Amino acid sequence: xxxxxYVSQVHLRQFYSPALDGKQMHGxxxxxxxxxxxxxxxxxxxxxxxxxxxxLNDRAIEAFLKTVEPNYNAAIAELRTGRPSRDTVHVxxxxxxxxxxxxxxxxxxHAGPLRSTVEATGKILDASGEIPRAPEALGGKSxxxxxxxxxLKTTIDEKYPQALGINGIMExxxxxxxxxxxxxxxxHAKDSPFFTxxxxxxxxxxxxxxxxxxxxxxxPDLALRIRPDLDARDLRxxxxxxxxxxxxxxxSGSEVRAMNQVIARCGEELVFFRDRYDWVxxxxxxxxxxRVEPVTTEIKTPTGYALISTIRVKSTRDSH
Numbered sequence: 001x002x003x004x005x006y007v008s009q010v011h012l013r014q015f016y017s018p019a020l021d022g023k024q025m026h027g028x029x030x031x032x033x034x035x036x037x038x039x040x041x042x043x044x045x046x047x048x049x050x051x052x053x054x055x056l057n058d059r060a061i062e063a064f065l066k067t068v069e070p071n072y073n074a075a076i077a078e079l080r081t082g083r084p085s086r087d088t089v090h091v092x093x094x095x096x097x098x099x100x101x102x103x104x105x106x107x108x109x110h111a112g113p114l115r116s117t118v119e120a121t122g123k124i125l126d127a128s129g130e131i132p133r134a135p136e137a138l139g140g141k142s143x144x145x146x147x148x149x150x151x152l153k154t155t156i157d158e159k160y161p162q163a164l165g166i167n168g169i170m171e172x173x174x175x176x177x178x179x180x181x182x183x184x185x186x187x188h189a190k191d192s193p194f195f196t197x198x199x200x201x202x203x204x205x206x207x208x209x210x211x212x213x214x215x216x217x218x219x220p221d222l223a224l225r226i227r228p229d230l231d232a233r234d235l236r237x238x239x240x241x242x243x244x245x246x247x248x249x250x251x252s253g254s255e256v257r258a259m260n261q262v263i264a265r266c267g268e269e270l271v272f273f274r275d276r277y278d279w280v281x282x283x284x285x286x287x288x289x290x291r292v293e294p295v296t297t298e299i300k301t302p303t304g305y306a307l308i309s310t311i312r313v314k315s316t317r318d319s320h
Contacts, residue, residue: 006198112309175232
């Protein structure tokens with residue numbers, strides 16, 4: 001069985017540290033604050049992680065990754081110029097789309113709306129008398145009462161949302177490739193380089209509550225902010241990226257710190273960094289009790305329920 005990396009090794013190698021002979025990077029485990037050296041081979045990998053039996057071709061994502069991973073280094077070099085070609089847009093959007101579709105964090109997040117849909121459907125059936133009440137051993141409660149009290153839990157096989165993500169990955173690439181990009185060149189990388197994580201992605205709220213910007217670290221001196229365009233949904237099958245536009249930005253030192261905060265908080269379990277400066281571990285320890293969570297608002301309607309799903313950064317201490 002293959003050992004599949006859900007964050008591309010070619011990405012992680014960008015964060016290798018000269019202090020570790022350029023062959024490893026520093027890892028930070030959010031659970032307990034442990035710092036450890038690691039190589040790209042050691043982390044962000046799952047046995048048969050890219051195999052998905054819900055798909056006719058259970059290794060379909062591999063063909064997509066062959067258009068992305070071999071071209072990653074050349075793509076970020078071109079991105080630094082502020083004049084990315086169509087091929088570079090595909091590679092970078094493809095890297096971001098893969099992580100946000102197939103990583104364990106993505107699978108967990110995308111399971112949330114499916115769970116809410118199953119439960120809302122169950123409540124509708126319950127209200128129609130289609131679901132019998134629980135046996136007396138469970139208090140004779142209805143399905144709705146069991147769900148709302150937390151006695152009954154809905155479990156989603158996270159491989160299913162991964163399959164949906166794989167099937168729709170080119171649509172995501174095309175939407176993001178037809179959106180606005182801020183190419184963020186970190187001129188403070190010597191003392192304050194960008195981090196990355198086992199999610200290699202951060203979320204930022206925009207002025208439009210319907211839109212979540214994506215912050216994608218690419219190298220210690222380079223990151224990308226994708227500002228999705230709602231109109232790009234009409235171009236979801238346009239791989240020519242005719243609506244693509246970008247601007248080159250050089251964030252201030254305080255802006256770099258704010259971006260690193262987003263990256264650290266959005267990491268699922270691990271954050272990676274190049275240089276072990278004195279400020280890094282206190283900074284990461286300050287932000288380790290956060291992660292991205294699915295949030296679904298349920299609105300009762302005359303005929304059932306309307307579900308509005310999104311994601312937000314939340315404290316992990318809230319759940320304890």
